[in-house]
Amino acid sequence: MSSMTRRKFVKGAALAPLAFSPFRLKSQTSASSDRFDIVVAGAGHNNLIAAYLAKTGFRCVVLEGRPLAGGDVKSAELTLRGFLHDTCSSAHNGIQDNPLIRDNELNLDDYGLEYIFPDPVFHMPFLDGPYITQWRDPERTCAEFAKISKKDAAAYLRMLKEYETMQPSATFWQRRLAMSHWENIRDNFEDDHSRSFMLACPWSQPPAQYPMTG
Numbered sequence: 001m002s003s004m005t006r007r008k009f010v011k012g013a014a015l016a017p018l019a020f021s022p023f024r025l026k027s028q029t030s031a032s033s034d035r036f037d038i039v040v041a042g043a044g045h046n047n048l049i050a051a052y053l054a055k056t057g058f059r060c061v062v063l064e065g066r067p068l069a070g071g072d073v074k075s076a077e078l079t080l081r082g083f084l085h086d087t088c089s090s091a092h093n094g095i096q097d098n099p100l101i102r103d104n105e106l107n108l109d110d111y112g113l114e115y116i117f118p119d120p121v122f123h124m125p126f127l128d129g130p131y132i133t134q135w136r137d138p139e140r141t142c143a144e145f146a147k148i149s150k151k152d153a154a155a156y157l158r159m160l161k162e163y164e165t166m167q168p169s170a171t172f173w174q175r176r177l178a179m180s181h182w183e184n185i186r187d188n189f190e191d192d193h194s195r196s197f198m199l200a201c202p203w204s205q206p207p208a209q210y211p212m213t214g
Helices: 006-019 045-056 138-146 150-164 171-177 181-188 192-200
Strands: 038-041 060-063 122-125 131-134
Touching: 038 045, 045 060, 122 192, 131 138, 131 192, 138 150, 150 181, 150 192, 181 192
Parallel strands: 038 060
Antiparallel strands: 122 131
């Protein structure tokens, strides 16, 4: 059995998504289609939304170097056969309110897209024994923080409420958005367990919007 080096693993992880069969692209060229209003570089999930402008009458062309569309939202066997992993995308939070998804305008379920909304949402155990679990119920999650720090429990609920009333034009949000993620967490949470959890979890969206792709 040959040894697996880091170089071989990285190369295999990069090539594995190319073996995934759905959304396989076909090369289409036409001598009469050499002028376009919009040229989209790459057929990743964000760029495909831009190509949706074709629905409004614009002539769009999508250029993709790989044989698969979808960018980082595909699943692939990156480790063992039969075990599927996402290739990069781990949070589809904000898109849930986008009409393209909310109203199923693209009929993505016809292509196998299914969102699963788990409960609990996120769980982090720590080497020294404590753990924090994020539930869809913010109050229940708050109780998890309270086991470690009541101040951090209050900070968690406060930041969720601040997010729900966010006004980017306000001085408060201009200052916060200018800060790094770490600076925001460091300044609002006192315990390192809470800080570690907040740096890793998708805290910046209401828990009801936390999905997983299936």
